[in-house]
Amino acid sequence: MKKIVIGSDKSGFTLKEAVKAHLIELGYEVEDVGTQDPEQPKGYFLVAPVLAEKISKGEYEKGVLICGTGMGMSIVANKYPGVYAAVCQTVPAVHYARAINNANVLTMGGWVTAPEMGMAMVDEFLATEFLQGLEDWRQKNLVNAFATIQDMEKDIYSK
Numbered sequence: 001m002k003k004i005v006i007g008s009d010k011s012g013f014t015l016k017e018a019v020k021a022h023l024i025e026l027g028y029e030v031e032d033v034g035t036q037d038p039e040q041p042k043g044y045f046l047v048a049p050v051l052a053e054k055i056s057k058g059e060y061e062k063g064v065l066i067c068g069t070g071m072g073m074s075i076v077a078n079k080y081p082g083v084y085a086a087v088c089q090t091v092p093a094v095h096y097a098r099a100i101n102n103a104n105v106l107t108m109g110g111w112v113t114a115p116e117m118g119m120a121m122v123d124e125f126l127a128t129e130f131l132q133g134l135e136d137w138r139q140k141n142l143v144n145a146f147a148t149i150q151d152m153e154k155d156i157y158s159k
Contacts, residue, residue, distance in 0.1 A: 001027070001028075001029050002026075002027060002028045002029065003028060003029040004023060004028050004029075004030055004031075004060060004062055004063060004064065004126075005030075005031045005032075005033060005051050005054050005059075005062075005063040005064075006020055006023070006032055006033070006034065006051075006063065006064045006065075006066075007032065007033040007034030007035075007047040007048070007063075007065055007066070008034040008065070008066040008067065008110065009035055009041055009042060009043055009044040009047055009067045009068075010038050010041030011066075011067050011068035011109075011110045012034075012035075012044075012065075012066030012067045012068065012108070012109070012110035013034075013035050013038045013041070013066075013110065014115070015066050015109075015110040015115055015118050016032070016035075016066045016110070018118060019064060019066070019108075019115070019118050019119060019122050020032060022119045022122065031054075031060075033047060033050040033051050033054070034047040034051075034065075034066075035047070044067040044073050045072070045076055047065065047067075047073070048072070048073045048076035048077045049076060049077075049079075049080070051077065051105070052076065052077040052078075052080035052083045052085070053080060055077075055080070055082065055104055055105060056080040056082045056083055062104050062105070062126070063104070063106075064107075064108070064122060064125070065085065065105060065106070065107045065108075066107070066109070066110050066113075066118075067107070067109065067110065068109055068110060068111045068112075069111060070088070070089075070107035070108045070109040070112075070113075071087055071107070071109075073085065073107045074086065077107065081153050082104075082153070083104065083105055084103045085103065085104075085105035085106075085107050086101060086103035086105070086107065087107045087108075087109075088106060088107070088108065089108070089109070089112060089113060090117075090121070091117075091121055091124045094106060094121045094124040094125050094128070095124050095128050097125075098124075098128035098129065099129070099130065099131060099132045099133060099134060100142060102130040102146055103125075106121065106122065106125045108121060130142075130146075131143070
């Protein structure tokens, strides 16, 4: 079964619920590590680490984080090795975040993203693979770039 992890704070709750329902409708098993009740919210700085650790440990290949703008979630999630969280506000941005940057966590903003756009962005996130549709020279360059980034991570996290 296809599975994905998702989480939000109070500001992203409504968008998260819409995206979660959409993912379930598409046949995904969805683990929600975020706010379950907007009257008892979890802060972005508490939600993002839970999701990022699951990605970092290999429990999930991809995740979705939603706060007010997506920026706070992205900042926190990117502190974890192997997590490449990208703040996106458009479908083309999501496409390139996956194809060029190999993003494995999509972050969005509940204050700036309508549910329909959020669902379209998640669809693109799940449909696009690293290097998809890129020229050969660009693919070779990006494979080398990604390997360099992973080497940097090893150096940073081994200290």
